[in-house]
Amino acid sequence: MRRYLPVARQHFLAALAGTSVVVKSLSAAVVLLYLLSFGLDTTYGLGVTPGYLLPPNFWVWTLLTHGLVEERAWGLAASLATLGAAGRLLEPLWGALELLVFFAVVNISVGLLGAFAYFLTYVASFHLGSLFAVRIHGGLGFLGGVLVALKQTMGDSTVLKVPQVRMKAVPMLLLLVLALLRLAALVESNVLASYGFGLLSSWVYLRFYQRHSRGRGDMSDHFAFATFFPEILQPVVGLVANVVHSVLVKVRLCRKTVKRYDVGAPSSITISLPGTDPQDAERRRAAGPEGFERAAEASGGPVSLAQHGG
Template identity: 40%
Template sequence: MFVNVSLFKSGSNDSTMAVFRTLSRNLPYLRQQFEALLGNTSTSVKFICGVVLLSYGLSYSDEAVRVISVTPGYLAPPSFWLWTTFTFCFLEIHFWEVLVDIVTVGLCGKLIEPLWGQMEMLTFFAIVNFAVAILTTAFYFILYACTFNTEFLFMVHIHGLAGYVAGVAVAVKQIMPDLVIMKTPLGKISNRNVPLTVFFLSVILKVVGLVDGTYPTMFFNGLLTSWIYLRFYQKHSNGTRGDMADYFTIASFFPNVIQPPIAMISNTIYSALVKIGLCRKVVRKYDVASPIGVTISIPGSSSSNIDHHDTERRRQIALKALSERLSKSHGGGVGTKSALSPKHGKHSPKVITPTSPPSSDRSTFQSLAVQGPVMHHPHYQQKKPISDDDGGDERTSLVQDV
């Protein structure tokens, strides 16, 4: 797509130099393709894509791979090759992985950077990749401790943007969770399903030999790291941190069938982290008078950490769906009846007799509460009508059952 490289990886310096000469001859063409693919993205996005593409030539040298990528045995004492935790992410040994990295970084530049800003995007890039290097190295040290196989220390090379690809998938899920990507006979695939689906796809690719053994491990660590950062630590323009929205829990990454046990395990771990002081406890405030508006505050923050625009969007969707449902119910004869009692004259108050909606309507109402910004799926009950002593109209009110 970008350059015609007709060389096989022989590990020799001559092959490496030949690749660099080929890239140099195709530099104008590469620039043209970059402009067409990346469009009006920032300089930092283009720089990352350019470095990833040029570093692909270094993958033809075994020595360059060893020096640039993270090798668990060399990262630990006495070698301390700490620079590899910053350089490993720019090296790919398969050209199709280079294309995936460029498309992912370009997507981040067009979709995420306008919302976060260039500095926050670079911060996210650095945090996720550094954490992936450390966690993946720790994983292979654990394997070595269990097997005493030194190949896990000196023959494993951690490189590439697999962790950052996972981080972008998590960020897209956070920003547009309900966007449908495709429809299949088994159901719709939305951004909610992308992170876990791509992880299992990477495992399959590892089994068939299309990716290295480090790829699924890096991808999983990228999922975990990016979620923790976006959930608890990302700083927003209004001074708050994290995103405690109910649709962004760790259980929301999994299918609905297994979400309850996942939620129980994750809540137990979270409670333990709160007790030892690593996480702050979330204080939820419920406004009974207005069941749709629920505020969440974290000690030390001045306002809710849920984005106002996202909350308003979800509230409007829930209200619209509720109105349509109630309209259908009224049209079918289920609703309120008003009658003027002849015994009390024309000045007597109207009597409104509410009828209880069927169980299907009540369950629909509860499911709509989940779609809004209400946390922990609170249920709603319809309270009995309250009559005014001074002759006013009777009213019905909704209260939370928490």
Template identity: 35%
Template sequence: MCFQVIISIIGLLLFGKLLEPLWGTKELSKFVFIVNFSTSMCVFVTAIAVYYVTQQESYLYTPLSGFYGVLSGLLVGIKQLMPEMELNLFVLKIKGKWIPSLIALISVVVSFFMKDLVSYLPVILFGIYMSWIYLRYFQKRLETGLKGDPSEEFSFSSFFPAILRPVLDPIASIFHRLLCGRSDRADRGQTLETSSLPGSDSTEANRRRERGQRALEQRLAEKLAAVKSTESTSLDASDKV
């Protein structure tokens, strides 16, 4: 248990350090709460459903760690904001956009060989999915004033190899229309009232993404400048002493 707590703290500090300058402390805290709560609820409902199907009470008493869902959700945030950033994993260099998919794949594979880790699999998978749902459709983007991230680079099929996307895109579009079609049309109507040309939706989405990326870079630069200013002020004060 102590080892798991240490991993959770280290992961939160590392991933939070990357995302907090871009999201802000308030949004990061909101993200952690929403993902942790929604992941826990999904795992709870899944455990109840599996119990009724199998009639095995062990599913009701399996210890679960909800914070691993938050950690995997923070990786989805890195995929969204820093997709081309490369992280060194031992001898491999992995781009940020593939890290959530890699973690999900490793978790599934490991669960077949280490039965003690099976209980963490639904937490990790639901953490990735619920964080994507929130970032894709509900997070309010300060740089655009709109909700969600409609870019193709952050679609559901972007978590999978390109060979599977022709199969996944039609399925994902069905759930998109069922769950968020109405709100998506409302937001699109506000921003694209005068645009009716073919392909204008994707063009506008790319423009929004570019504007958002520039705003995020500017915000990060302002944060770094503030930190440097504070450090120089502290050094001047120490020199005077």
């Protein structure tokens, strides 16, 4: 194992070298807090404890810090790898500031949703451990967010050839693996909660709220909620998702889908959705970051988030 560590460190430093100060700073904070965890209980003061987030304590700063706190070596490696992947694959498309906003949105959402879920568990069981024994921390929530963003930008890319696994299937496959590990009591409940709420919050943000050159969100069909599930389940999931979306539109938590009609040409009518672009399909067929670079060269400029379905 030790002989592979220098190689892994070399690859990580090489990947980090091309990223912005945002990714470098977040990575340094993760490493620093991991080292401090050997002498201090960093999860107590910086992780989200549901009971302390609720009144009268209001430990709201933990919503920003919990995603940087790691206590185990595998968690440290996963967090650094996630930040490195985000820096290499998402930051060139979004920019450093948008990546930082995405990191903050996902982590704050994971902390709030996780605390609310454990509060409901307490209401159902009256077990105080659900409020004060749980520590929500680590980078798995942001890992879920990054995987959702990669599904949006490079979903047709193959990440495993035997058996064939495409990027668009990875988020739910990892969720299934973590659920099985939780059933086998090999991971704690906060691990599954962090990753699951990271998936959900990142999809909501990218689908409805992220700002880009063509407006907000990504209402393209390939990024619908049902596409995260196997094809046999997609009709049922899509029906339920449409009902939930209609309810959220009525309570003004989501925007109604707006279609634009281009009748400039007498022989055709073009219908487009906010957050989509006529060249989306071609770019999604170009697998991986290299495909995006070729698309950027062909269009005469950098590829923005709006240009590839987001």
